[in-house]
Amino acid sequence: MVPQNLRFAETHEWVSLEGDVATVGITKFAVEQLTDVVFVELAKLGKQFAAKAAFGQIESVKSVNDLYAPVAGEIIAKNDAVEKDPTLVSADPYGKGWMVKIKMASKIDYDKLLTPQQYETQIATQGH
Numbered sequence: 001m002v003p004q005n006l007r008f009a010e011t012h013e014w015v016s017l018e019g020d021v022a023t024v025g026i027t028k029f030a031v032e033q034l035t036d037v038v039f040v041e042l043a044k045l046g047k048q049f050a051a052k053a054a055f056g057q058i059e060s061v062k063s064v065n066d067l068y069a070p071v072a073g074e075i076i077a078k079n080d081a082v083e084k085d086p087t088l089v090s091a092d093p094y095g096k097g098w099m100v101k102i103k104m105a106s107k108i109d110y111d112k113l114l115t116p117q118q119y120e121t122q123i124a125t126q127g128h
Contacts (some may be wrong), residue, residue, distance in 0.1 A: 001028065002120050003094055007113035009070035010122065011052075014094065015113060022071050022110065025098040026058065026089065029123045034060035037086045042067075042078045042100055049073065051109040055100060058089070067099060071109035077101035 006014045012030035016023040031037065039059035049055050054066035055075065078100045082088050089097035104110065114122065 002116045002123075004116045006094070006116065007070075007110060008116070008119035008122075009052075009068060009113060011068045011070075013068060013070045013099075015070050015110060016098075017110060020104045020107070021076065022073070022102045022104055023098050024055075024070060024100050024102060025093055026067065027119075027123075028093050029126075031090050031093050031097075034058065034062060034065070036061045037089045040082045040086045040089060040099070042083060043075055045075055045078060047075050049075070049102070058086075069102060070113055071102055071104050072106070073102040073104040075100050076103045 006016055008014050012027045014025050014027050037058060037060050042056040049069040049072060051069060051072045053069050055069045056067040058065050058067055079098050082097055082099060
């Protein structure tokens, strides 16, 4: 269930790393907890974030939640498609439902993220 090529934040964001650019989205587990995603708002390009700072919001029929940057850096791309069609997040959270690309300030934050095995343990304890 958990992709083995990603790292994860405790707040259920995933990170795919290419060089010093982190692509960020939310996990399938998070999508399932939210149920139907109806709205996504992402920060503007060029905005700088500290690790664990909110970079946007996601709204479902159940709740409104902040999206947290798993790594510090600058937003260099955002997925306008998910703002126009939030169902992409539910349909393909690890693909077309990605949120932002962050040029990392350093790799330190990435190295602190959960491995797939650690994330699987976390979600197992959070019930489903």
